[in-house]
Amino acid sequence: MPKSFMMQPLEKHFLTWEEATQTDATLVGGKGWNLSRLAKYGFPIPVGGILTTEAYRQFVIDNQLTETIESISQTLPNDNLDEYDNTLTRLRKQIRSGSLPQSVLAELVRELNEMGLINKAVAVRSSASAEDSCQASFAGIHDSYLNVIGWENILEAIKACYASLWTPRAVAYRRRLIIADSDVLPAVVIMEMVEAQSAGVAFTCEPQTGRPDLFVIHANFGQN
Numbered sequence: 001m002p003k004s005f006m007m008q009p010l011e012k013h014f015l016t017w018e019e020a021t022q023t024d025a026t027l028v029g030g031k032g033w034n035l036s037r038l039a040k041y042g043f044p045i046p047v048g049g050i051l052t053t054e055a056y057r058q059f060v061i062d063n064q065l066t067e068t069i070e071s072i073s074q075t076l077p078n079d080n081l082d083e084y085d086n087t088l089t090r091l092r093k094q095i096r097s098g099s100l101p102q103s104v105l106a107e108l109v110r111e112l113n114e115m116g117l118i119n120k121a122v123a124v125r126s127s128a129s130a131e132d133s134c135q136a137s138f139a140g141i142h143d144s145y146l147n148v149i150g151w152e153n154i155l156e157a158i159k160a161c162y163a164s165l166w167t168p169r170a171v172a173y174r175r176r177l178i179i180a181d182s183d184v185l186p187a188v189v190i191m192e193m194v195e196a197q198s199a200g201v202a203f204t205c206e207p208q209t210g211r212p213d214l215f216v217i218h219a220n221f222g223q224n
Helices: 025-040 053-062 066-075 082-096 102-115 151-166 168-176
Strands: 014-016 048-051 122-128 144-148 186-192 198-203 216-221
Touching: 014 025, 014 102, 025 048, 025 053, 025 122, 025 186, 048 102, 048 122, 053 066, 053 102, 053 186, 066 082, 082 151, 082 168, 102 151, 122 151, 144 151, 151 168, 151 186
Parallel strands: none
Antiparallel strands: 014 048, 048 186, 122 144, 122 186, 198 216
């Protein structure tokens, strides 16, 4: 019987592109959701999948970070975050020194092995739940990692993606757009690296002025 995410909503934390199309951006993040839809409609998406926002929730609980994050979230101001830099740095260190739940680890290593990605170069990409939405793009706000090779390095990159939710730039961005910290949860896309001839990003609406009649493309040769 084929795997079905909808049949096991609480047990599966790493979803294939196909499984992700049965969910929404609150579970797989904006980037993961859009990649899954591209795959659905026949675009050539590299092999991979998405570690869900629920895995992050379990990570926070298992590492006893819930109260710390809630306290910091309530304390941080809307501007002038400089004096809270040490507080945010400590939180990021706590996240990066944490451990993913054993059930998530077992599932993740099994799925990546089945996809043949454990020992291949992969991209580990942040995919926040409010990212690439009508409200905000979060372009360049959260961290992603390229050419990650090996199980231990993949785990470190996942936690680094989690930690990037709490950089000064990420917090300031949420405050400026009046988005609650609790509304931005990180999923993580893990996908095979490709040897890009060119790479970049395109904006179908000019980002500084908001003009819909102007397209902006930033690109370079190779991996950008």
